[in-house]
Amino acid sequence: MADEAPKYFAVLTDAGAALEARALETGKGVVLTHIVVGDANLQEVTPNPNVTSLVHEVCRRPIDARSRDANDPKVTLLHATLPADVGGFWIYELGVVGHLEGEEEEVLYAYANHGRYYKMLPQDGQTITHELTIPIIQSTDAELTIEVADDGYATRQEYLLLSALVEALRHTRRAVWTLETAVAAGELLPLPEGVTYIPGHNAVSLSFDGLNCHQGAHAQFEEVEAESDGYARAVRLLFDAPEGAEFEILIRGHSDALSLHDAPETATGLTARINALEKSLSQVADGAAYITPPSEIHNP
Numbered sequence: 001m002a003d004e005a006p007k008y009f010a011v012l013t014d015a016g017a018a019l020e021a022r023a024l025e026t027g028k029g030v031v032l033t034h035i036v037v038g039d040a041n042l043q044e045v046t047p048n049p050n051v052t053s054l055v056h057e058v059c060r061r062p063i064d065a066r067s068r069d070a071n072d073p074k075v076t077l078l079h080a081t082l083p084a085d086v087g088g089f090w091i092y093e094l095g096v097v098g099h100l101e102g103e104e105e106e107v108l109y110a111y112a113n114h115g116r117y118y119k120m121l122p123q124d125g126q127t128i129t130h131e132l133t134i135p136i137i138q139s140t141d142a143e144l145t146i147e148v149a150d151d152g153y154a155t156r157q158e159y160l161l162l163s164a165l166v167e168a169l170r171h172t173r174r175a176v177w178t179l180e181t182a183v184a185a186g187e188l189l190p191l192p193e194g195v196t197y198i199p200g201h202n203a204v205s206l207s208f209d210g211l212n213c214h215q216g217a218h219a220q221f222e223e224v225e226a227e228s229d230g231y232a233r234a235v236r237l238l239f240d241a242p243e244g245a246e247f248e249i250l251i252r253g254h255s256d257a258l259s260l261h262d263a264p265e266t267a268t269g270l271t272a273r274i275n276a277l278e279k280s281l282s283q284v285a286d287g288a289a290y291i292t293p294p295s296e297i298h299n300p
Contacts (some may be wrong), residue, residue, distance in 0.1 A: 010094070010112035010134050011047040019107055020140040022100055029143035032098040032109060035080040035132050036060040040092035047111050054108070058089040060097070061132070075135045084127035087119035094134050101145065110136045173251040183241045188224065188234040196231035197251045199223045205250040206235060 023030045038054035045055060061080040069075035078096060096110040112134050119130050175192045183189050197204050206213040206221050213220040222236040241247075 008113050008115055009047060010110050010136065011049050012137060012139055013051060013108050013111050014049045015052055015107040016096075016098070016109035017049075017139045019098065019100060019109060020138060023143065024140055026100070028101040029145045030098055030109070031101055031145045032063060032078065032096055032136075033106070034060045034062055034097050035078060035134060036095040036097055036108075037082070037089075037091055037132065038093040038095070039090040042090060043092065044116070045093050045113050047113055049111075051111050052108055054093050054095050054111075059086060061086075063096075069135060075137055078134050078136060080132045082119055082130040082132065084122050084129050087121040087128075087130075089119060091117045091119060091130075094132060096134055096136060101143075110134060174249070176246065176248045179241060179243055179245045179247065182243045183237050185237060185239050187237060189221070189237045189241070189247070190234045191249060195249065195251065196233055197223070198230065199226050199232050203252045204235065205252070207248045208239075208241060209246055 019030055022028075036054055036057050037059040038057045040055040043055070059082070061082060063078050063080055065079040067077045067079070069077055091114050094112045094114050095108050097106045098109040099106045114132075117130070120128060122128075173195060175195050177192050200223070202215075204215075204223060208220075215221065215223075220238050222238065224232050224234055224236055226232050235249075
């Protein structure tokens with residue numbers, strides 16, 4: 001039995017496909033800038049590639065995030081937020097507008113229908129934001145640039161990233177263990193089961209028989225590359241450690257949250273503020289004194 005076609009979907013418009021073709025021909029990129037919102041004169045619409053504009057545009061918002069479809073990596077999801085103070089209209093249709101790099105003339109690159117929804121303005125103490133998401137699939141290999149706005153509004157994706165970051169920074173992990181076999185200089189020192197870290201965050205402190213081990217100049221240990229899941233489970237010792245030596249490791253809270261964007265680009269807006277928050281809290285952790293809770297003090 002064939003899968004039922006989705007009721008709500010998006011299409012690349014003929015104008016969008018032509019824009020990609022021009023981009024390939026001229027060696028320029030396609031720049032996507034806004035998601036446009038329409039009420040379609042309060043009528044349901046079916047996306048058609050030959051449309052060149054919304055039936056009735058009522059609002060447009062800068063694109064404020066992008067992500068990949070978890071089920072299809074070829075699909076890019078564009079997100080825009082309608083803040084609480086924007087509304088008073090129905091939503092029936094959406095579009096993505098863009099232009100050729102270096103030019104100003106914009107075209108409707110993609111068009112989608114939307115389930116009937118009324119975006120209200122604040123009333124009776126209620127404030128409602130609404131996040132718009134529209135999927136796009138390129139028809140060519142033209143370079144695609146998505147302008148991401150910095151307007152101070154946090155999208156759901158940014159909120160989840162920030163939540164993951166704050167949660168990670170709250171926890172400091174500590175482990176003490178005794179070597180069952182000697183480890184020679186240059187060899188890996190496996191960490192106890194369940195103890196992991198993300199290389200490059202300078203979050204690891206190590207001590208040997210009660211003495212702190214240094215990193216950087218005159219280093220006594222090094223972080224190692226992460227495994228396939230993004231975590232490291234060992235450090236490399238730069239001195240000989242005999243059997244029976246006691247090690248203690250302290251892993252300060254650091255974030256395993258993924259970047260907002262899957263391609264390298266200059267961090268702006270909330271992304272930059274999140275990065276600054278992580279750096280600031282890490283610096284606080286570096287200067288903090290960690291006191292062993294009474295429950296962990298063992299009297300001889």
